[in-house]
Amino acid sequence: MRLFAVGLSHRTAPVELRETVDFARKGLGHALAELSGRGAGRELVVLATCNRAEIYAVGDTDETAEHVGRFFSEYHEIPHDRVREHLYIYRGPDAARHLFRVAAGLDSLVVGEPQILGQVKAAYGVASDGQFTAALTNRLFHSAFTVGKRVRSETGLGEGAVSVSYAAIALAKKIFGDLKGRAVLILGAGEMAKLTGIHLQSQHVKQITIASRTLATAQGLAARLDGVAAPWERIDQALSSADIVVTATGASEPVLTRTRVDEVMRHRRNRPLFVIDIAVPRDVDPAVGQVDQVFLYNIDDLRTIVQENLARRGAELARAEAIVDEEVAKYSAWMQSREIVPTVVALRQRFEAIRRAELERLEPKLAGLPPEARARVDEVTRLIVEKLLLTPTEQLKAVSDEAMIVAYADALNRLFSLAQDKDRGQAATEEESEVSS
Amino acid sequence: MHLLPLLLYAAAAAAYIAHFAWRDPRVGRLATGLVAGGVLAHTFLIGMQTVQAGHAPLVGTSAAISAFVWLLGLAYLYIELTSDERSMGVFVSVLLVGLDIIPALDPAITPRPPVLQSPLFTVHVMSLLFAYASFALACVLGVTYALLFKEIKAKQLGFFYTRLPPLATLDLMNSRAITVGWTFLTIGVVVGVVWAWQVKGSPSPDPRVQAMSLADPKILVALVSWGIYSFALFARKTAGWSGRRAAYLSGIAFAVVLLNFVLVGYFLTASHNF
Numbered sequence: 001m002r003l004f005a006v007g008l009s010h011r012t013a014p015v016e017l018r019e020t021v022d023f024a025r026k027g028l029g030h031a032l033a034e035l036s037g038r039g040a041g042r043e044l045v046v047l048a049t050c051n052r053a054e055i056y057a058v059g060d061t062d063e064t065a066e067h068v069g070r071f072f073s074e075y076h077e078i079p080h081d082r083v084r085e086h087l088y089i090y091r092g093p094d095a096a097r098h099l100f101r102v103a104a105g106l107d108s109l110v111v112g113e114p115q116i117l118g119q120v121k122a123a124y125g126v127a128s129d130g131q132f133t134a135a136l137t138n139r140l141f142h143s144a145f146t147v148g149k150r151v152r153s154e155t156g157l158g159e160g161a162v163s164v165s166y167a168a169i170a171l172a173k174k175i176f177g178d179l180k181g182r183a184v185l186i187l188g189a190g191e192m193a194k195l196t197g198i199h200l201q202s203q204h205v206k207q208i209t210i211a212s213r214t215l216a217t218a219q220g221l222a223a224r225l226d227g228v229a230a231p232w233e234r235i236d237q238a239l240s241s242a243d244i245v246v247t248a249t250g251a252s253e254p255v256l257t258r259t260r261v262d263e264v265m266r267h268r269r270n271r272p273l274f275v276i277d278i279a280v281p282r283d284v285d286p287a288v289g290q291v292d293q294v295f296l297y298n299i300d301d302l303r304t305i306v307q308e309n310l311a312r313r314g315a316e317l318a319r320a321e322a323i324v325d326e327e328v329a330k331y332s333a334w335m336q337s338r339e340i341v342p343t344v345v346a347l348r349q350r351f352e353a354i355r356r357a358e359l360e361r362l363e364p365k366l367a368g369l370p371p372e373a374r375a376r377v378d379e380v381t382r383l384i385v386e387k388l389l390l391t392p393t394e395q396l397k398a399v400s401d402e403a404m405i406v407a408y409a410d411a412l413n414r415l416f417s418l419a420q421d422k423d424r425g426q427a428a429t430e431e432e433s434e435v436s437s
Numbered sequence: 438m439h440l441l442p443l444l445l446y447a448a449a450a451a452a453y454i455a456h457f458a459w460r461d462p463r464v465g466r467l468a469t470g471l472v473a474g475g476v477l478a479h480t481f482l483i484g485m486q487t488v489q490a491g492h493a494p495l496v497g498t499s500a501a502i503s504a505f506v507w508l509l510g511l512a513y514l515y516i517e518l519t520s521d522e523r524s525m526g527v528f529v530s531v532l533l534v535g536l537d538i539i540p541a542l543d544p545a546i547t548p549r550p551p552v553l554q555s556p557l558f559t560v561h562v563m564s565l566l567f568a569y570a571s572f573a574l575a576c577v578l579g580v581t582y583a584l585l586f587k588e589i590k591a592k593q594l595g596f597f598y599t600r601l602p603p604l605a606t607l608d609l610m611n612s613r614a615i616t617v618g619w620t621f622l623t624i625g626v627v628v629g630v631v632w633a634w635q636v637k638g639s640p641s642p643d644p645r646v647q648a649m650s651l652a653d654p655k656i657l658v659a660l661v662s663w664g665i666y667s668f669a670l671f672a673r674k675t676a677g678w679s680g681r682r683a684a685y686l687s688g689i690a691f692a693v694v695l696l697n698f699v700l701v702g703y704f705l706t707a708s709h710n711f
């Protein structure tokens with residue numbers, strides 16, 4: 001059994017063709033059913049985004065790839081010549097590598113964009129719900145999700161750029177180091193205030209104080225953020241003890257003026273103060289930024305940083321590719337180890353067949369026993385077979401070297417004359433997942 | 438042999454610069470290895486000189502600078518290995534190279550005059566050199582603080598923003614370096630006064646001992662730097678002179694120390710020209 005990836009993307013096909021080849025138009029389920037009906041592959045996943053159309057298939061021979069390739073034109077009722085030269089076909093580990101790169105955003109138009117992982121998950125979900133997937137594709141796609149997550153957490157590829165809130169937190173960390181012991185004051189209790197508050201809360205800050213013109217709304221947000229609400233008249237006190245101030249009120253006049261902040265800084269004995277003004281119109285007088293030890297960033301400043309981060313993403317490519325390599329190696333090793341599975345299944349079936357045969361042979365003697373005792377006999381014999389097979393099964397599954405797998409399979413076939421059972425192996429695929437889990 | 442430490446420091450400086458620019462961890466480890474090699478070679482050199490002269494080579498400005506460079510290298514290595522923070526290396530190693538040129542060009546060991554044969558003299562010199570090494574680190578921390586502060590304040594997050602540790606960390610390390618330095622500076626000055634008071638009463642006093650008074654530039658400037666560092670400590674505790682002001686202050690104060698150590702030591706003092 002082999003894995004194939006056939007598709008076209010923004011790298012190989014012009015936009016007009018990508019618009020024509022759209023498996024999502026009638027729903028991915030429809031395309032999957034259609035493709036499956038032609039017997040093109042045993043396991044199938046169809047991925048369709050605005051920049052790519054791809055089919056992942058498991059088949060026995062290279063013809064699977066041919067079939068799937070033709071499906072691109074036949075399904076959309078266009079001449080195959082229009083599609084053929086834009087199609088790429090990957091086989092085995094290369095197919096896995098391709099999917100992993102796609103899931104990590106490495107193959108995207110905007111490198112590192114996070115949406116693609118969700119789209120891959122959705123495509124797998126549809127295929128899985130329609131029972132078009134099995135052991136090979138299940139493992140493949142779960143590995144792809146791992147790659148996506150690892151690239152996001154271990155490299156800077158998906159970093160910084162996604163949100164203004166993240167840029168603000170990165171800045172706060174560059175000023176204060178760890179945010180754990182820091183106090184936060186949020187002015188305003190609207191949606192923006194809430195979002196930023198949630199981000200700050202995830203940094204385990206010491207305390208979050210919320211002040212709003214109406215105490216009740218402040219209390220509402222305080223409850224949501226595990227913080228405390230302060231009345232509007234007492235924000236000067238809160239300012240004196242805060243390290244990070246987020247302003248997000250709907251006020252039309254500046255809430256924090258230069259004189260007010262000058263006064264506050266005297267009480268703070270000059271400890272650094274990070275002011276994040278995410279309100280439009282601005283809540284903080286720009287002159288506040290000139291006060292020594294005050295760092296003032298407004299929403300536009302943060303947006304600029306986000307833009308710069310986007311440009312810097314390119315540098316993280318090599319590290320992301322290394323993660324892809326690592327996971328491809330793991331998946332390939334698993335693919336190899338898996339080829340022992342039919343032998344294991346055949347072995348188990350053989351033992352079970354012997355057990356049943358013996359029970360049938362003893363049926364006349366057992367017939368006199370009460371039903372509980374008969375059930376007990378059945379149970380005990382089954383347990384003996386299970387116990388006998390436990391260690392061999394584990395040992396076989398641990399073999400990863402291809403030559404060894406062949407040697408073991410050969411030996412087992414001879415020792416237990418499994419060969420005649422081999423043709424039953426196909427029917428046993430349902431049991432595979434049980435064995436390999 | 439006396440050039441080997443300088444060569445290794447120079448190689449380390451080059452590696453630190455490369456590491457700072459491109460952030461390749463392998464180059465960083467190489468830089469640490471080179472500066473450690475430099476300190477090791479320097480230890481051998483000072484050890485050999487001690488055996489040759491029969492006493493620690495602390496007499497004369499160039500020997501004192503050599504010992505200072507050695508202490509600074511040691512202190513920096515200690516900080517790098519305990520904090521796992523390599524970004525200061527680029528500044529410290531450049532300072533090491535700049536100062537080690539002096540003893541490398543003037544390696545002769547001054548014989549120790551009889552008047553300096555006192556354990557108090559060794560304590561005096563070693564405490565002051567250690568104090569100066571701490572102040573050098575404080576200065577480097579201050580400079581980096583100022584660079585990072587400027588970038589964040591001006592909203593131009595770039596080169597230093599991605600390379601330096603947080604402002605709070607730099608400020609904390611600066612405050613520790615100044616506290617340690619101030620303690621040893623105080624010890625060094627007090628021991629020096631006690632020692633001078635002892636030898637002044639002895640028969641056939643050296644003319645240089647007679648010159649030891651507040652009017653001597655070396656002693657005066659040393660007291661001025663003690664005053665500046667005392668103020669830095671006091672102002673941080675009481676008036677909130679942390680962050681940017683503390684950073685500038687540690688830079689200015691170290692400039693005074695360096696002025697005293699090198700320029701005054703070579704050309705102006707009448708009491709400390711051993």
